[in-house]
Amino acid sequence: MHPILRRLLLDECQCWDAESKRSYEDLFEKLDTNKDGKVDVAELRAGLTAMGITFRKGAAQKIVASGDQNKDGSLDFNEFSKYLKDHEKKLRLAFKSLDKNNDGRIDASEIQLSLGELGIDISKEEARKILQSIDIDGTMTVDWSEWREHFLFNPATNLEEIIRYWKHSSVLDIGDSLAIPDEFTDEERTTGVWWRQLVAGAMAGAVSRTGTAPLDRMKIFMQVHASKSNKISLVDGFKQMIKEGGFTSLWRGNGVNVLKIAPETAIKFMAYEQYKKLLSSDGEKIQIHQRFMSGSLAGATAQTAIYPLEVMKTRLALRKTGQYSGMLDCARKILKKEGLKAFYKGYVPNILGIIPYAGIDLAVYESLKNAWLSRYAKDTANPGVTVLLGCGTISSTCGQLASYPLALVRTRMQAQASLDKADQATMRSLLSTIIAKEGFFGMYRGILPNFMKVIPAVSISYVVYEYTKNALGIS
Template identity: 70%
Template structure:
């Protein structure tokens, strides 16, 4: 499809040293005014001149990805670095398509790659895609053909490339091809989405149940621990066991499970589907967390009250809600809301941004044969990102919990957020804002591990 590109780059197998020269040659062709810079108009015109018709927004996407100093133009160093990184991503995607690892991709492997994403296409459509890239007419693609076709196409992942194929070859695979992280188009149209949703919900419920004692210990220490009583992890568990027995360790877990929700702003905020920048990840995580917490916050208040309740104080969730409403009014269900929302911004934002940045860093540095990082890498990314989020937001979480609980504690002074922070700093110092963080950290790895194991087993049992 791109004979000029192929002639310029890939008629021979080039070594790494030759690539720098070919990058220079291509840059010189694009830099029409010879000022050592390529702007968006030059890139558009240059690509058209060598026979490449990029998709809508593709040229701007190349500029945005490669322009490290944000001056809206590319110098040769930025251009060459972008092409080098882009080639590595294309290589991983090519290897993913090459199912039998023979260095060639045929139409059956393209058809299978669609099927792996839950999308069914006909043999004719798969051949149509192949022919759009196959420059030598062999009905198979080698790495050079693949690289020539996609080098100046910003699509890299299989999802992005399939989206490009859908629009460029007019494949009939649904009204619109949106392949989010969770649900493919096929899953939406065939009803598989509910199985995915069920798998995630069960995984979250089991994970929260498994780590509920640590979660209750965290809340207990946030509210009751101080310099004067010096409640430790072991001492706190002993107190809870003495007061209510073993089952008391799971107080508040029922409503905790109900709060297991996760709205997905990530795909809505991405400037390009399947491509999201770090600042967009931060916004997406923050907005998702804030929206979820606003909707479920009354349950969070009840969770805190039920978690801290003494034996016989409430008979259940509805009794708790009734008593709070009668004694304190509707406003009580939003006590601690301000520090809660303020805490969601650093936690959800940093958690999501760090997780995806770590995953993408691993892929760019260490991925050789596949674009799938694997279980251990994902668990590591999840653990580190969650820890970073907690460190940033924990003081606000502690203030929120104390404000939620203070009306139910005998003799407790009803303090606003600012005064409460001041009082904690005066009496307990800075580290008083981190009471209970140890059990909070202790539950991260088991929570992530339990979630993953249950999720994969649920998917398998539901036939996904």
């Protein structure tokens, strides 16, 4: 924090006396640049930035909103000083809850222990990096003045909110992964932030899937039709599809692929919350392995509910021109010719594939992130967006490598209606046939276009997600 603020406010006096009041007045005067007796969001943000204080996006708005008693969009001196006094009291309680041995200082082991009590397992090294981001005098312990200086202008007050701050700014090892649904605080649930984040995620998924749909259709095409005797290259495959149905045929199946995002996301999120409560001892504190199990079970639940759409996506992607007039016509013809069971062809390998994908994705993501932090991070535990996207891309790719043979079998079973009845087979017989006729690499038909779409899919979804969040007012 800037030395000016330290001199103005963070003195040794902790009581509300004339000296403390004067320090608040001096700080208020510096922030009130237009001298109207009030500090608005713009003045607070500019003043704190000028003093060298770093704070999260949206913190200035939240501070003003919390202290603005007369709802005029700004803070007068009384509101300003009352907010700071109340905020300090809450920070004092959070500090005491972390100071396990009551020696007036917080060390790395106390941070590690406190997070563990809340169901968040981190290493000693990660706890040290958190400590370093607060420690001013380099003693590797944090006293009350350093704690207050770090969090005074951050709206986080209780321990759970401060951990949420660390989660966003320091990227803790709490098992976040593309396979595990988002978690939201009580505040985010009550303010409606959670559903806006889900909407942003769904929008990002829709744009990302549409942008990479030709590669997705090529993957399905190669999974079903490519073999040793019928080798299909990317160029030849695209030529065949364009010749048969025109350029727009590259997006066949994308409509239902986008349509299933919203119900799948909603079901997965709701199921995840319920499984967390069932698997954790008190319904709140949850360990990493419980999060993995909850996420896997939630994924299985969502897949069970929307699986008929998965079958339709495969059929529509493989259809020939004029075979189906649309999604409803496809569903009607499948039901009429093959019965209700057809909508769950390939269900078993699909569900079995969730476990290796989710587990490897989670493990690789955390290993890569922690390896980067151990080697390159000096005084922060924040790898940055580029590193996290890179970790996510590699971990997702590794997860796909592990689960791809099951995905291949699932797709072939989903497409069996387009083959002769004599060629239809079970999961076990399909795996045996593929290995016998095409060898080990036969289980990875179509994986090239699948890999090719990972980086653009991650990049598109991230950009769209951020822009959509901003449009929905999420900081």
